[in-house]
Amino acid sequence: MTTLASSGNKGKSIRSDCFINLEITTSGGIQTELTSKVALLYGKSIKQLAQDILLFFGIDHAKLTIEDTGALPLVLAARIEAAIKQLIQSNKEYLLPILPTNQYSTSREKFRFSRLYLPGNTPNLMINAGIHHPDGIILDLEDAVAVDKKEEAKYLVRNALRNIDFYSAERMVRINQIPRGLNDLDFIIPHNVNLILVPKCESAEQIHLLNTHIEKIKAKHSISNDIWLMPIIESALGVMKAFEIAISAPNVVALAIGLEDYTADLGTKRTSEATESFYARSVIVNACKAAGIQPIDSVYSDIADMEGLKNNVIKSKSLGFEGMGCIHPRQIKVIHQYFAPDADEITKAKKIVNAFVEATEKGLGVVSLGTKMIDPPVVKRAQKIISLAISLGILSQNWREENEQ
């Protein structure tokens, strides 16, 4: 039997993390050796937490070394549990109480302009992600995690979903490719994930398989809230199957396109003109619009080039996309600004909402603008634009009263 395990990160640039070495021994009790820059303030509580976790898993004798760089308890707990699980078989999980503020669900129609990728094994990027107010945060278990860190990342992502306040951003997780990604589900479904990104999706069957597993876990944990899916199309086959995937299940709310892998699959290169991906992007947009879900564009990878990002967003919106991924918090503002409804859209939406309010006040069942009848989905869309414009600060909360003056 292996008696030695390690987890976590250490090194010069590592912050808010820890590196654990664990050896299960046969006598001598639990001996913890701690080095930490916050030892004076948190030394006792770190050791206590470590002891609690070891005892929770029935380990009475162990040598534990913790090299801490200011890890929060949720990080310490994830690292220690990840090390323990390498050495013992247990179905138990050491969970800190979920933050009450994290118990929210999201709606199918929620705007998803920006979603910030956070590497699933890098705690210091997670802790402050919410303060930049992306529409969604993605805890990434797939490409952003090194192969030998995939296992421990699951514990960190689970604890992050429960114990980091992302300030009402939609809490998303990118799982690994199906079928490997099915093993990630136990770590996220019971912990209030809002949306799952499904990488390299190429068929409706993958979605069905995924949903079968999700339903099983939901039933086991009596979870009733919605868990949305955003399949990512990253191959020629995926593009050809886009519509099939878009309509594969009612909880599919968006399709995203991943251009790095897609262009590699084509055997071409990503260029700034993006002619090589024009067809694929158009297919995704059309598949989504036909299915009534959101088309989401790929990330813009030059984080220093805000002007390039801006042009990219404008192009993306004009193609019909309704959002894109971000790999750096500074991209969020630009993405929001240029995906946001423009003046024309807001004017039109105001007219429709006014007509709707007036019709409701008069008790009319039908909303009309001039001679045109307005369908309920159009009203809903207009209301969304208005509330979005308000939330983005480009329209006053009291725009109706102010208009009347």
Next chain:
Amino acid sequence: MNNKFNINALGRKVPTDVNGNNAIPYMGIGKHKPTGRKYAPPIVSSSDYPSDGNKTIESLKAALIKSGIADGMTISTHHHFRNGDLVANQIFDIASELGIKNLTWVPSASFECHVPLIKYLEDGTIHHIEGSMNGSLGRFTSEGKMEGMGILRSHGGRYQAIQDGEVHIDIAVIAAPTADAFGNATGDRGPAACGLLGFALADSQYADKVIVVTDNLVPFPCYPWQIHGNLVDYVVLVDKVGLPEKIVSGTTEITKSPDRLLLAEMTAQFCNEAGIIKDGFSFQAGAGGTALSIGIYFAEILKKNGWKARFARGGSNKYLVNMLEGGLTDYILDGQTFDLEGVRSMRENSNHLNTSPFTSYNYHGKGNFSTMVDVVILGATEVDVNFNANVVTHSDGVLLHGIGGWQNCLFSKCTILPIPLFRDRISVIKDEVTTICGPGELIDVIVTERGIAINPLRKDLLEKLKGSSLPIKTIDELKAEGDAICGPAEKPRFTNKAVAVVKWVDGTIIDTIWQLEN
């Protein structure tokens, strides 16, 4: 230790005796007003000085001996070269060689380059430091290893202490990038150009003996004469007075951290919504990455509105120089120069003005500039729920920083501290700060990435920010948020030995630094 203690107006326990001198506890803002006449240096006669104006002497050692260096004296140096200073260490090497003991070192600030002086603190060459004890020197002090009690003073407080006689400087050694044989000296040119020499001004005027050390001796006259040769006793030519690459401090680049940029953006938005930024306004932002970024956001707001600042107080750097040259501010009032662009601008641009702790901060002046600045952006290691702030010790109790001009700047019309709510796992808002350096009544706004707290005393700001999209919260709410994330922390444990005192701008003692247990 059989020191007696008083409780000062902020409720802090402070010693009644500091290194054998009677110490006055802090009494409140503007309460302590010494009377009498200012301290004065001895009368000298020009007939005692060479008529050809040549005061050069072969070495620093000779200059120190001629100046009468002796046991128990007070020797001052200055931090214009920051971490590239090559002079302070040499002085004490010489003192040690001469077997001199019990010196008091009065630097305007200390840096890591001064770590070699620890051996002289240990062997009794230096009795204690008055000024600042940064980094390793601070840790040494915190551990209770310094023979005497350290004294921390602000830049303005240093001038005050020299002027009212609290500090008597026997020998001032002024390292100068350029000087002439008469002793006129300037910082704006030469291989080790550092901008200005304002921190040495008081020393040149009040010390018994003044030595200028330079590696760039020019024929008379050296102009501008930031330091007047008429006040100088000896001039020493050395090979190298400072390391130019270390003179420019490490904190002169704007931050790339998204979290800090957000702090900067929120701070600028706050100032804008509060109506602080307007045509003809004035501001001071420190040298840290966040503060520099705030300056850039200020510049954007000015540009967008077609406004111009009347003056920006420096620490100057390339960003302020850009504002000056781009027509976004009429003047830079510069107290120290942080990069070579600042040095160039000071040399070339007559609107880039050379200021000193006398003009900007001095308590014994007939007013000073600090109260006239519209907004100042500062940092802090900790703040507490009463808005008191700490800049010298960390939450683990270790002394690591000096005060700089921080206390003096608090007197601006609006003082804002943008600080992250927690650093690693250490929450910055406390029930009580480890060390009070500035009283809460002078600190108006705390900006964190998770919310902005306005001092309840500033009803006007609270009113103006009503309905703002910014997350305005109470300081207690912010504290609770930080505590919830970091978890309950233990407190550092101290012995009852006072290892240093923090002076307020008027010379009274605002707080005590205690020896760490173990």
